[in-house]
Amino acid sequence: MLVKLSINGEKHEADVEPRLLLVHMIREVLRLTGTHIGCDTTHCGACTILMDGRPVKSCTMFAVQAQGKQLMTVEGLEQGGKLHPLQEGFMAEHGLQCGYCTPGMLMTSYAFLKKHPSPTEDDIRWAISGNLCRCTGYVNIVKSVQYAAAKISQGGS
Amino acid sequence: MIPAAFEYHAPSTVGEATALLAKLGEDAKILSGGQSLIPLMKLRLANPLHLVDINGIAGLAYIREADGVLRIGGLTRESELEESELVRTRYPLLHDTSRVIADPVVRNLATVGGNLAHGDPANDHPATMLALGAEVVAVGAKGERRLPIASFFTGPFATSLKPDEILVEIRVPMPPARSGGAYLKLERKVGDFATAAVAAQLTLGANGVCDQVGIGLTNVGLTPIKAARAEAALKGKTPDEATIKRAAELAAEASEPAADLRGSVEYKKDLVRVLTARALRKALERARAGR
Numbered sequence: 001m002l003v004k005l006s007i008n009g010e011k012h013e014a015d016v017e018p019r020l021l022l023v024h025m026i027r028e029v030l031r032l033t034g035t036h037i038g039c040d041t042t043h044c045g046a047c048t049i050l051m052d053g054r055p056v057k058s059c060t061m062f063a064v065q066a067q068g069k070q071l072m073t074v075e076g077l078e079q080g081g082k083l084h085p086l087q088e089g090f091m092a093e094h095g096l097q098c099g100y101c102t103p104g105m106l107m108t109s110y111a112f113l114k115k116h117p118s119p120t121e122d123d124i125r126w127a128i129s130g131n132l133c134r135c136t137g138y139v140n141i142v143k144s145v146q147y148a149a150a151k152i153s154q155g156g157s
Numbered sequence: 158m159i160p161a162a163f164e165y166h167a168p169s170t171v172g173e174a175t176a177l178l179a180k181l182g183e184d185a186k187i188l189s190g191g192q193s194l195i196p197l198m199k200l201r202l203a204n205p206l207h208l209v210d211i212n213g214i215a216g217l218a219y220i221r222e223a224d225g226v227l228r229i230g231g232l233t234r235e236s237e238l239e240e241s242e243l244v245r246t247r248y249p250l251l252h253d254t255s256r257v258i259a260d261p262v263v264r265n266l267a268t269v270g271g272n273l274a275h276g277d278p279a280n281d282h283p284a285t286m287l288a289l290g291a292e293v294v295a296v297g298a299k300g301e302r303r304l305p306i307a308s309f310f311t312g313p314f315a316t317s318l319k320p321d322e323i324l325v326e327i328r329v330p331m332p333p334a335r336s337g338g339a340y341l342k343l344e345r346k347v348g349d350f351a352t353a354a355v356a357a358q359l360t361l362g363a364n365g366v367c368d369q370v371g372i373g374l375t376n377v378g379l380t381p382i383k384a385a386r387a388e389a390a391l392k393g394k395t396p397d398e399a400t401i402k403r404a405a406e407l408a409a410e411a412s413e414p415a416a417d418l419r420g421s422v423e424y425k426k427d428l429v430r431v432l433t434a435r436a437l438r439k440a441l442e443r444a445r446a447g448r
Contacts, residue, residue, distance in 0.1 A: 017162065018162075018163060018164065018165035018208070019159065019160045019161070019162050019163060021159075040158055040199070041158075041196060041199075042192060042195075042196050042259075043348055045260075045262055054236070055265060056262065056265050056266050057262055057263065057266075060191060060192055060195045060263075061191060061195070061266070062165070062191075062195070062208075064165050064167075065210060065212065067167070108261075108262060126261070127261060129260055129261060130259070130347065130348060131262065
């Protein structure tokens with residue numbers, strides 16, 4: 001079945017089996033490997049991408065369901081060679097250890113900060129509660145999101 | 158994990174969808190939010206030959222009050238329920254529930270209709286809707302049926318929906334003044350099913366007695382449980398501590414949990430007792446505050 005969709009503003013199409021999971025289309029057909037597959041059971045959120053602006057777990061959707069949708073993956077955060085404040089924050093605050101959960105953390109946080117530009121720590125912890133970090137580095141992940149919130153509110157991006 | 162192959166259908170109207178379902182019969186499953194179905198397909202516990210994706214049908218996602226009823230479209234996402242100002246201010250039981258279903262990312266796809274139609278006793282909306290005395294609207298190839306929630310759950314993962322029917326709407330009676338509700342869930346971590354959870358909804362009469370009361374239990378039996386004897390212990394009574402304590406004991410008696418990694422039978426029954434008392438107190442507090 002022919003699926004046409006947009007990822008990070010770029011149009012893509014591919015002829016896929018209906019049972020192909022969206023994350024497999026993104027990684028293996030379109031070769032955008034920034035999005036990770038973690039648990040493959042809808043728990044961990046490493047595969048989180050944005051669909052029409054909302055974070056979703058791309059391992060728990062079929063590619064055919066993304067027909068005509070606007071997707072955004074971690075590759076879409078950097079603009080014109082400049083890192084997004086969230087990416088900067090994860091570097092500055094050491095928001096990753098192994099880095100496996102990071103693409104999902106970034107995408108969930110990106111959508112969250114759009115809606116909640118001045119979050120409390122509790123708000124942030126609530127927002128990322130569907131994304132698991134098995135290094136359990138949550139303290140620094142929260143600090144990274146706070147860094148980005150501060151930077152964005154100062155007109156950073 | 159790769160699901161078994163299936164044929165994909167994406168109807169754009171309810172009529173097309175029900176015609177397809179009528180034609181395909183038991184070989185087809187409805188794909189709504191997919192957050193329960195797709196994991197089951199990946200594990201090959203579900204192997205439908207046809208998927209009828211209803212996400213492209215317009216007009217099935219809404220939350221509005223009309224004619225004394227809160228109407229929730231079957232395709233309404235859990236996150237939409239969670240973010241609804243109407244639900245937050247007028248239906249605290251529903252708002253509580255929407256915040257503890259799965260996790261925030263899953264809630265962006267998961268639907269209210271799917272949470273009920275899946276018939277999983279571990280899902281959260283069934284208990285809530287039992288406590289609220291909701292009814293669901295099902296549309297099939299032969300027309301529309303209105304199904305009271307109390308008889309909707311017929312067994313584990315089984316409901317009174319027919320294979321060609323789509324759950325298009327949930328109707329919750331608008332609560333009178335001095336009503337309140339609460340949903341309390343104990344979960345090992347965000348996203349886990351409840352070890353146990355309790356939904357309570359009550360309305361106080363002018364003289365301070367319980368005019369209406371609903372109590373639903375999550376994941377402590379083969380189906381969601383309406384704790385009818387616990388409700389009867391409160392109805393028409395002043396909800397003092399002794400009455401709440403008695404109702405909580407009756408709710409624990411109504412539960413039929415199985416021992417698993419989340420706890421023993423004794424533990425879960427006692428948890429139902431504790432959560433019922435707490436949910437009733439919170440519902441009462443909210444009813445007195447006019448919520």
